[in-house]
Amino acid sequence: MAVGSFDFTIAIGGEAGQGIATPGDILARIFVRRGLHLNTYNAYQSIIRGGHIFLYLRVCDEEIYTHGDKLDILMCLNQDTMDRHLQLMRPGSWVLYNEDNIKPGEAGDGVQLCPLPVTKLSVTRNRLSQNTMAVGSAAHLLGLDFQVLEESLTLRFQRQGQAVIDENVSVARAGYDHSVANFEAFDQTVPTGPKPLAVWSGNEALAMGGAAAGVKFYAAYPMSPATGVLHWMAQNARNLGIMVRQVEDEIGVANMVIGAAHTGCRAMCATSGGGFALMTEAVGSAAMMEIPAVFIDVMRAGPSTGVPTKTEQGDLWQVLGASQGDFERFIVAPTTPVDCFNTMPELFNLTDKYQCPGIVVSDLLLSEGRFSIAPDLIDMHPHIDRGELITKGSSTDGYMRYKDTETGISPRALPGLEGYVHVVATDEHDENSQLLSDEFTNPHKRRKMVEKRARKFKVAIEDIKPPELEGPADAEITLIGWGSTYGVIREAVEILAQQGVAVNHLAIKWIVPFHGEAITEILSKSKRVVVVENSFSGQFYRYMRSETGLSVDGHIRKYDGEPFIPHHIVDGVKAHLAEKIECFVPYQEAIT
Amino acid sequence: MATTMPATDDKPVIPLTARDFKGLVDPDWCAGCGDFGVLNALQRSCAELGLRPHEILTVSGIGCSSNLPGYFNSYGMHTLHGRSLAVATGAKLGNHRLHVIVTGGDGDGYGIGGNHFTHTARRNVDLTYVVMNNQIYGLTTGQISPTSTMGMKTKSTPFGSVEAPLNPITSAIMNGATFVARGFSGDVRHLTELMKQAIQHSGFSLIDIFSPCVTFNHDNSNAFFKERIKKLEDEGHDTNDWKTACEKAMLFGDTIYTGLFFQKQAPTLGGSEPVLEPDEPLGLQTLGLDKEQTKRIIERMM
Structure with missing residues (x-):
């Protein structure tokens, strides 16, 4: 249609x-x-x-x-x-x-x-x-x-x-x-829009968003479908004064990014699920050392090498479980190309403020697709807030890198400054960076530091917009999706409306922190709820249930490597309305 | 030497001593551990070179020797097992004014971190890598390391190791390192001189140091080295000659050489990057793009 x-x-x-x-x-x-x-x-x-x-x-x-x-x-x-x-x-x-x-x-x-x-x-x-x-x-x-x-x-x-x-x-x-x-031509002439548009891919939007946010260091190991971010960064490195490095492996990538971030650079990297698996230990180290850094996972069909050139939303649990231990980080799944762009400065401001890692989850469909964009929708000068960052030397004594403050946020001094000499450590440490294992492993100190880091996140959710329901309030079905399925669900909802079927749409972008209360409130008014996702086991649904206790009425899932197209969702909604089925799996008609 | 830090104030600079580089806590190494000698030499060399603690970033991985940044007065990063060189590379590029000194052990650097060792050497990153090589895994209570000798009996090789050891010196030379030396923790004076040269060298400098583990390695003890070590400089070794350097580095019998095996001048990673040309290090620059940069980006998309 x-x-x-x-x-x-x-x-x-x-x-x-x-x-x-x-x-x-x-x-x-x-x-x-x-x-x-x-x-x-x-x-x-x-x-x-x-x-x-x-x-x-x-x-x-x-x-x-x-x-x-x-x-x-x-x-x-x-x-x-x-x-x-x-x-x-x-x-x-x-x-x-x-x-x-x-x-x-x-x-x-x-x-x-x-x-x-x-x-x-x-x-x-x-x-x-x-x-x-x-x-x-x-x-x-x-x-x-x-x-x-x-x-x-x-x-x-x-x-x-x-x-x-x-x-x-x-x-x-x-x-x-x-x-x-x-040959007989099309009976309609190609129209002309109000003004010329530009073209970008989701990967380019992520890279540009990073550049606009002030990224000064980018490292990567080539891996489809994330390599587009590296190519954009490498091409623009000299124009923008960004240090871009291709590294020996993703372990090196993630650790190099953390090293650069520690010296004050906004630093990021992008990879796919396999590379992200190698980065995971470093993600936890950024949390422990309280160094802000951004990691992008552009998902492809897994597990393992999987289907390298096909799309899937199968890494959600990987990013949720990335790295050992119990720690704070942001996880965000942009919904559209322009959202890929806007997410980057937003996430960098958050990771700077809360001094922790941030993970962006995209997928092949969103990252490698090429899309038109009106140039005036791209804000290359977004608000930049580096949080409590000390960038000038001082002669006052007594600086403690991990000072236990009311908010849990400890002012962060950059190496090279006089008066703030300190060590950051992946071992548990006290306020003054001293390793707990260097002396009696003090349980009271350990508890204090765990609570200090956790306290930062008590208020983080207030900085994040809750999801909003799109479409009629009295719909027959509420469709929930996350990340890149935003577009296809949106179009399916429009098609269904034209066919007289009222459906609304709740798109989830922020995975951590998760607006569980807002989501519960919205869904409490829904007649039927169906979750749409590009994975076999319904990773998002199971996560949502663990965070909210909500169960839903049905699922539309696809895991054949190809993305949903609108009629897959339309057919799924109709199937759920016609009879009680647990899960609708659309048939991919063309063997692409 | 890396770019000198500009004076940050007009106060007269008071010369520092090794004592000024003492960290907040005392080392928890076993009594008699070789690492004490290495820490001591590092403190002396930084003092003798006139460096200030805030100009130095020490980066380590995990292991007994990797606890060094906590015992040393400078900026420090105690990172993941095996990842110190990757973190240090990022930090050096983020702030190329810092003197970056990486410290760790043989397992950390040549085992789990072996890949980064190879690539940091070939990239000629301007940093100094101090490896306290005790030929054993100490913190995990005694298993073989990549530099353990064949036949060595440990908890993981109760019948003797059947693996040939890695030679850090020849590996580093082959990988493209531009300053390759070996020291001995029992000769602090000699080690201090090597460290001073390494820190002043522009490019990747490795000092592999025999730093005996008194608890778990009874084969390669202080006494073992004392009776075998000869200094390269006493024999007029030509540090431009990589072939002879490798031959001498491979001796591990009655004679074991210490000293500077090989040195050459080559472009460093940061030195060949135009984005590091502005005086302000990347990490300290004001963020945000200007109109001209933005225009160029958008034009490419149209």
């Missing part, structure tokens, strides 16, 4: 190495420059050459939160794509393919097969000609002037010189003209 008056999805399929990213990029740029909203999802494999890659590009004149349910143009770069996806095409859609080497399948009614005689039309023998030609044809099908495409191609290839530009423009022109002569 369409959201805006213009809601169109192009899918490009082929194998790794066939150059899917380039036509995707060219089309994406055309749309966002026109001010249209974009949401892309790339279904790919852990392979550099071969396999099957399927890129969804959804464009709309209104804001969109998912890559949607339907396909309007299918661009087949290989036979495999034709064989897998033709069956999904609905009336009024187009299938573009190179007729030289791809045999069309049996198309459904109203599906227009658009063969491109690539060799005949091509002026070159470049194997990527078919991609550019397909883009040319798609531009015609969408009613775009060729000039728009020409500009986009010129921009895309300008670094490679005029010859490459000319070649691509002429191949695209051939595809465009062939399409004009042979």
Whole structure:
């Protein structure tokens, strides 16, 4: 179902190495420059050459939160794509393919097969000609002037010189003209939005949010799907004065970040579940030494190496249980790309104030998806509050790093300052950093220090906004999701409303501290509650129950590696309304 | 030497003595432990170099010897087992004005922290790594370490170790360390001189120190070393010659060499990073982006 008056999805399929990213990029740029909203999802494999890659590009004149349910143009770069996806095409859609080497399948009614005689039309023998030609044809099908495409191609290839530009423009022109002569175009012209939009991925939003928050040190070990944060940081390091390091392993990453953070840098790192597992001991050490540092876990399907290029929300319990002992930390799961950005300065202010680690939980869908964003929604100058930080030397004596204060927060002096010499320790220590095991292991001192650190968190929840219910109060069903499922649940709720089914939505962003009371209050008014999550065992539901004692009426869960799309949730809601079922698991129709 | 700390005030600088580098508590090491000699040498060398406690950051891992920062008057970090070099690298890059001295043991540095040892050496991070090598796990009451000799009987090897030991000196040279020395805790005067040179060296400096464990390692005792140790400088060793350095480092029989095996000048990790060029260390800079930086970021997204 369409959201805006213009809601169109192009899918490009082929194998790794066939150059899917380039036509995707060219089309994406055309749309966002026109001010249209974009949401892309790339279904790919852990392979550099071969396999099957399927890129969804959804464009709309209104804001969109998912890559949607339907396909309007299918661009087949290989036979495999034709064989897998033709069956999904609905009336009024187009299938573009190179007729030289791809045999069309049996198309459904109203599906227009658009063969491109690539060799005949091509002026070159470049194997990527078919991609550019397909883009040319798609531009015609969408009613775009060729000039728009020409500009986009010129921009895309300008670094490679005029010859490459000319070649691509002429191949695209051939595809465009062939399409004009042979295929029937979309009956709607591509609209123009109020102003040009920018493009970013969730990973880029996390990195930019960190930079805006004042990150001065970033370290990483490459790991999908978190590597995008490293790439952005490395690219911008010199412009922004950020020390960016690629380290030997994630253990080194986390500890290096803590070392830099101790000297006063805002410092962070990003990884996926496996790398985060290696970081966990360090997370606890940051809590014990009371050093603020931020760790990002971009979840992929596990356990173990799992499905490296597929999405899942299966690390919640890992982050909840990360590191031995009983300690305080923040855990937050941003809900949208712009929320990824905004979460970073917010979290850095909190970890500075409470001098503790903060963990961000994203996933492949949110982090690697590419989305349009209005530049004026990005606040590159957010409020920065470093808490009780001492940055100037002094001649007064008697500084104690872990002074037992009313709030539990002890003023933090940075190394290098005169008058504040102190040791920080991962061993339990007293107010003056002296290790408890260096003398009689004093139970009274131990209790005092545990309570000092815990006291900091008594009030932390007041700094965090409680979740709010979206949608009608008298809904038939309340859907609860956490993190990246925000978008798909939101769209499903809109679709259901159009179909006369009233559903509301409670999206949870903050995992620790958890607004258990506020959530209980909201859910006490719900008729039925269904939890939506991208994991088999319902990790979020079990956590919510442990924090609130609440049980719910049903579940919608998916754990096949592919993200939810709106109709999965719509179908799930209808199934729960029709009969009492415990858990609805949608069927992933296309073998992407 | 690392960048000198600018004077923070106009008070006359009173020379410090080794005593001024004494920490808040006395060491809880066993009587006769080699680590006392190492602590003593470190305190002397910092005093003799005219360093001030607030200009130094000592970073350690876990183990008997890793308790050193608590016994030493400077900024200190007592971090996780095996992670001192990673933490120290972050700290050095965060504030490149600090003199970063990493202390720990053979298990901490060459065992659980072995990966960081390799990479910190090859990156030539400008810090000094002081390893108190007693060839045993002491704090866990006596098991083999990566430097235990073959045949050594411990609680985890009751029939004798069947593993060959790691050689810290040759490993460090092969990994790209630019200052590689060996000391002996029983010769504090010699050790002090080595430490002074190491702290003044620009780049990664390792001093592997025989620091006998009097409780759990009866094979490699003070007496064992005293009768075998010869100083490289007494034999006119060429510290530019890495091959001879390795040959001499591998001797562990009637003759065991101490002294500076190898030294070279090479760019340090921080020294080749333009983001460290501004005078203000990263950790002390005012946060927030300016308009020009922001503009460049947004333009790239359009």
